[in-house]
Amino acid sequence: MRRTFINTLTKLAEKDKDIYLLTGDLGFSFFEDFAKRFPKQFINCGVAEQNVMGVAAGLSLSGKIVFVYSIVPFLTMRCFEQIRNDVCYQNLNVKLIGVGGGLSYGPAGATHHSIEDIALMKVLPNMTTICPGDPLEVKMATKLAVSHQGPIYIRLGKSDEPRVHLKTPRFEIGKGITIKKGDDITIMATGNMLDNAKQVTDKLTDNGISIRLISVHTIKPIDKEIILKAAKETKAIFTMEEHSLIGGLGSAVAEVLAESDNKILFRRIALPDNF
Numbered sequence: 001m002r003r004t005f006i007n008t009l010t011k012l013a014e015k016d017k018d019i020y021l022l023t024g025d026l027g028f029s030f031f032e033d034f035a036k037r038f039p040k041q042f043i044n045c046g047v048a049e050q051n052v053m054g055v056a057a058g059l060s061l062s063g064k065i066v067f068v069y070s071i072v073p074f075l076t077m078r079c080f081e082q083i084r085n086d087v088c089y090q091n092l093n094v095k096l097i098g099v100g101g102g103l104s105y106g107p108a109g110a111t112h113h114s115i116e117d118i119a120l121m122k123v124l125p126n127m128t129t130i131c132p133g134d135p136l137e138v139k140m141a142t143k144l145a146v147s148h149q150g151p152i153y154i155r156l157g158k159s160d161e162p163r164v165h166l167k168t169p170r171f172e173i174g175k176g177i178t179i180k181k182g183d184d185i186t187i188m189a190t191g192n193m194l195d196n197a198k199q200v201t202d203k204l205t206d207n208g209i210s211i212r213l214i215s216v217h218t219i220k221p222i223d224k225e226i227i228l229k230a231a232k233e234t235k236a237i238f239t240m241e242e243h244s245l246i247g248g249l250g251s252a253v254a255e256v257l258a259e260s261d262n263k264i265l266f267r268r269i270a271l272p273d274n275f
Contacts, residue, residue: 002156013041020043020059052079072098099157099158104159115242117153118131128218129218130173133191137215164195176217177217184234186230187212187214190248219252244270244273246273
């Protein structure tokens with residue numbers, strides 16, 4: 001996912017000199033080409049993430065489209081106040097790119113795990129929250145981020161996550177993608193759990209169960225229509241995410257179902273509420 005993001009952004013920056021990329025001393029072996037080709041559009045602000053957010057806000061107020069790249073906890077948690085007050089409060093054109101969604105940085109321990117970030121970002125007014133499920137979704141999300149007005153948080157995996165989509169789907173902010181149609185059970189997955197969900201779908205299909213697989217790449221705004229349609233047309237809904245059970249995709253889907261008074265069988269598959 002990381003490689004797809006920087007390759008896509010590099011192509012976009014060729015045509016738009018207002019695109020800026022900021023990082024907190026990260027991106028080595030990934031950002032060299034961008035920095036060499038667009039030295040005035042790349043700023044390594046050093047290990048000072050809260051200051052990076054202030055710089056991003058200032059550049060945005062100067063008419064720039066600013067991408068800020070860092071490891072998820074350092075981007076979303078260390079800078080939460082700056083994101084809230086400097087970026088979201090003023091509804092600025094700043095795009096946050098968090099790498100290492102979920103347990104991607106496993107050996108680094110709980111300090112580097114990102115199991116709370118979706119909840120943090122989606123609670124902020126004006127913040128759009130996107131968790132692409134494969135490299136193709138990353139490419140389309142990056143392109144849309146440039147044209148979208150306002151703050152966006154895009155959560156990436158850390159490694160070479162596999163491609164799940166067999167063909168290029170229609171990708172819209174706030175609209176889920178039906179990867180496989182089915183009538184028995186709906187599986188809704190987000191982010192780097194999409195490939196796991198696809199494997200589960202294939203195994204259940206082999207056992208004669210009709211599975212509807214949906215990629216919910218946008219957590220905020222959530223696609224209420226696709227959720228309610230699945231609740232009407234299938235017998236159960238399961239959500240899958242590499243995030244805390246609290247505040248992520250499962251919580252968003254539960255809110256939609258509860259407010260619609262829907263009685264469908266619903267279960268969340270996520271990480272427990274502990275480190």
